[in-house]
Amino acid sequence: MHDPTRTGNEFFVCDFCRRHWATDRPMVEGHQGSLICGPCLTTAYATVVNPAQGDAGARCTMCLEARPDNHWASPAHPDARICARCIRQAAGTLSKDTESGWWRPA
Ligand SMILES: [Zn+2]
Numbered sequence: 001m002h003d004p005t006r007t008g009n010e011f012f013v014c015d016f017c018r019r020h021w022a023t024d025r026p027m028v029e030g031h032q033g034s035l036i037c038g039p040c041l042t043t044a045y046a047t048v049v050n051p052a053q054g055d056a057g058a059r060c061t062m063c064l065e066a067r068p069d070n071h072w073a074s075p076a077h078p079d080a081r082i083c084a085r086c087i088r089q090a091a092g093t094l095s096k097d098t099e100s101g102w103w104r105p106a
């Protein structure tokens with residue numbers, strides 16, 4: 001999400017942990033300014049994509065679709081959820097970006 005009351009790095013806020021952008025916290029943008037940061041993506045990837053689990057059928061914060069895929073919902077902000085497709089997509093984006101310092105969890 002974007003915080004219109006802030007500028008610079010603090011304008012960009014992860015929907016899942018509500019922390020702002022930083023050089024050690026790369027972010028991937030979804031629809032309507034939704035954002036997920038590297039640490040949240042790591043948790044999401046490890047929780048949902050590796051073992052198939054999570055809540056099915058809820059609306060994804062990133063693609064705004066209610067897909068039958070598994071989701072990861074943020075423990076701190078359970079209204080923020082990301083579907084397995086967006087997790088894979090964001091993981092692809094961040095792991096291609098060598099400056100992000102992000103790696104897929106084993
Ligand atoms: Zn985050």
Ligand SMILES: [Zn+2]
Pocket residue numbers: 060061062063064065082083084085086
């Ligand atoms: Zn999605």
